[in-house]
Amino acid sequence: MQNLKLYNSLSRKKEVFKPITEGRVGMYVCGPTVYGDAHLGHARPGITFDVVFRYLQHLGHKTRYVRNITDVGHLVNDADEGEDKIAKKARLDQLEPMEVVAYYTRSYHRDMALLNTLPPSIEPTATGHIIEQIQMIEKILTNGYAYEVDGNVYFDVVKYNKDHAYGKLSGRNIEDMISNTRELDGQSEKRNSVDFALWKKASPEHIMRWPSPWSEGFPGWHLECSAMSTKYLGKRFDIHGGGMDLVFPHHEAEIAQSCASDGHDAVNYWMHNNMITIHGQKMGKSLGNFITLSEFFTGEHESLDQAYNPMTIRFFILQAHYRSTVDFSNEALQAAEKGMNKLMTAIDTLEGITTSNESTLNVEDYKQKFYDAINDDFNSPILIAHIFDVVKQINSIAAGNGSLNKVSKNDLISLMNDFCFDILGLKKIESEAEHGLTDEIMDVVLGLRKRAKENQDWTAADFIRDELAKLNITVKDSKDGASWSKE
């Protein structure tokens, strides 16, 4: 049994992970608001928690991974009245709100699949859980931690803070917040500036609306995650994840809602991934400095020198620890691309190594190092460093400096498969458009070149290689003959 430690944002310490129920893990991660194409920033939690999900399963935990799709409820700040982000986008595009939602949900799924993230076990939508949200509001009202004003329901943060600690996740105290929060128009009906909406009455022109005991309207910003995590994972569950930018107010509000409704915290471990930066600044929707994932995949963006394979993006993100920022640059991405190719080539090389009786490589040592790295709060950069030690060993052995016996070779293959493919979720970049005949044609071409070389006709041999290079086909000569690879 492996001793997994993870950093809990709530305690600000690494803690040994212990599931509430032996052998089973519940994990909730905040998903996207589907009103635009996913950008590089969305890839971070997608990949971070994909590795968590994969590793928990690798350890034998039956894991339920819930990631929501927010298709209602977040308000745009520049609207006079709280206007729904998706409703606004819909009106701009002259579309039905659900049309916008469906379009961007598909786009998100496509990008996440290209990044080789496993689909979550359950992917609930906010609009599909209006009833659950209303029920939760009723419970909070009954418990006295919310109040209604003119069809709107607000969470009473000040009252809640008397009985529970509001702000414990983000390290804030309520007095500072009250004195620091500026008064905005239209908030006068709240008892305190720190209170937040659980239910909002829809203005006449507002498109997305549902009936409720208080008004025709829509649920507040933070409620969906509380309602849906409770529904699918229970009143107590193991891990809640999301981006660091959600710590306040979103996750703080979630804690308050759960506690106000059920009397205790719902989450045992809070995990937060850090941001991706560009020129040292957070890449984000509001700053407008984001590059979408599909732009990365096609290379169609003025800041990009080239197109990047989704696996390059994945590897790039995994080369940094999830709690550190990663700075985007073409240089960094190109370095990741080369490193990734080197790793994949070495895995192919390993399969082809001829075994001998002796083994100069101790697989168990590396196995232990691999597990130690991933167990230490998912330290993927350290894990990758160890993996590259193995890459070096593989290449050394292939070059004749060392040997591998049959058992070690098989162990090493399965170790590399487990960690590179199953846990880190990398996959080989499949060559595009296999026509079936390609291999045969290349055999003919390389056969011609071989004959030219035998005749010492270097001009012809180099011509063939150069022309193939123009098609992004690299020819490598070795003692056993020539091999080729695309891109």
Added chain:
RNA sequence: GGUCGGAUGGCUGAGAGGCUUAGGCAGCGGUCUGCAAAACCGUCUACACCGGUUCGAAUCCGGUUCCGACCUCCA
């Protein structure tokens, strides 16, 4: 202003009191090769600044400067 985090070699990114010169990319020298490519062997550049604690500090403490995140929607 409040809360929190960061500053590491050409780039990127780990580490967190003494043996990691982490790792990747780039550079340099060599081996191999008809020449390349790949690979192998070897190798250079580092811990923002100033004090302090310690036998010993990139790592702990205090201060300084700079940067970032959150406090409005954000992954």
